Amino acid sequence: xxxxxxxxxxxxxxxxxxxxxxxxxxxxxxxxxxxxxxxxxxxxxxxxxxxxxxxxxxxxxxxxxxxxxxxxxxxxxxxxxxxxxxxxxxxxxxxxxxxxxxxxxxxxxxxxxxxxxxxxxxxxxxxxxxxxxxxxxxxxxxxxxxxxxxxxxxxxxxxxxxxxxxxxxxxxxxxxxxxxxxxxxxxxxxxxxxxxxxxxxxxxxxxxxx
Numbered sequence: 651x652x653x654x655x656x657x658x659x660x661x662x663x664x665x666x667x668x669x670x671x672x673x674x675x676x677x678x679x680x681x682x683x684x685x686x687x688x689x690x691x692x693x694x695x696x697x698x699x700x701x702x703x704x705x706x707x708x709x710x711x712x713x714x715x716x717x718x719x720x721x722x723x724x725x726x727x728x729x730x731x732x733x734x735x736x737x738x739x740x741x742x743x744x745x746x747x748x749x750x751x752x753x754x755x756x757x758x759x760x761x762x763x764x765x766x767x768x769x770x771x772x773x774x775x776x777x778x779x780x781x782x783x784x785x786x787x788x789x790x791x792x793x794x795x796x797x798x799x800x801x802x803x804x805x806x807x808x809x810x811x812x813x814x815x816x817x818x819x820x821x822x823x824x825x826x827x828x829x830x831x832x833x834x835x836x837x838x839x840x841x842x843x844x845x846x847x848x849x850x851x852x853x854x855x856x857x858x859x860x
Contacts, residue, residue, distance in 0.1 A: 653679065656689045660697040667697070673711055675700055675718055699827045707735070707830040721826055728825060732816075735826045736833055750792075754783040757795060765802060812836055 657664045670676035676696050679687030696718075703709045703717060720726055720734035758780045762769055769776070786794045816828045 651689050653687065653689060656693055656697070659694055660701070662697050662701065670697070670700060673715065675711070675714055695824075702827045702830050703735070706834045708834075717826060731826060732829050735829050750784040750787045751780060754780040754787065757783060757798075761798060761802060765806075808836070808840060 651659070653664055653667060656662075657667060662670075667676065671678050676693060679689040679693065682688050699721075700714060700718075703714045709717070717731075717735050720731045723731075755777075758776045761767075762776065783792075783795060783798075786792060812829075812832050816825055816832060
């Protein structure tokens with residue numbers, strides 16, 4: 651197909667497609683003449699991946715390039731490819747760490763060790779968790795760490811459900827796209843379910859007897 655048809659099928663404008671090619675996010679089409687190129691289904695899938703990373707994952711072009719490089723490396727394990735995508739969707743905290751950040755980091759490291767998680771201490775996710783725990787401590791709710799294991803249990807169940815769903819896909823690009831979309835929208839789904847469960851639990855614990 652020509653670039654115009656590729657644009658129509660994907661909803662991505664021709665100038666944007668050319669920009670992605672220049673930035674190395676999208677492979678160039680196969681030249682059929684000095685001024686014409688042909689594009690295939692791999693270009694359609696790659697554009698869908700790029701848009702998922704941009705629109706759903708909220709990644710920058712530079713971050714997307716790192717993910718694309720991981721996808722295109724046939725020697726890179728799928729686990730690392732998924733990690734390259736997921737690690738760039740961890741929330742960044744703009745606030746300066748408080749005095750309790752070191753204690754919070756130790757708590758997170760202990761959690762990782764105790765649960766035998768195959769993750770790296772002091773990565774973006776663990777730092778995000780430590781920052782949140784330190785913030786809780788600052789406002790007088792440091793005891794919240796008492797329920798951290800319950801949260802971790804729930805996180806493990808949700809993570810397994812996420813990846814069981816993702817594993818049904820075959821292509822590496824589909825795996826990454828499913829991870830990105832599933833992580834962002836899955837967070838929204840889990841957050842909504844948690845709010846609903848809060849209302850139910852609150853009613854059961856504190857509601858007036860009916």
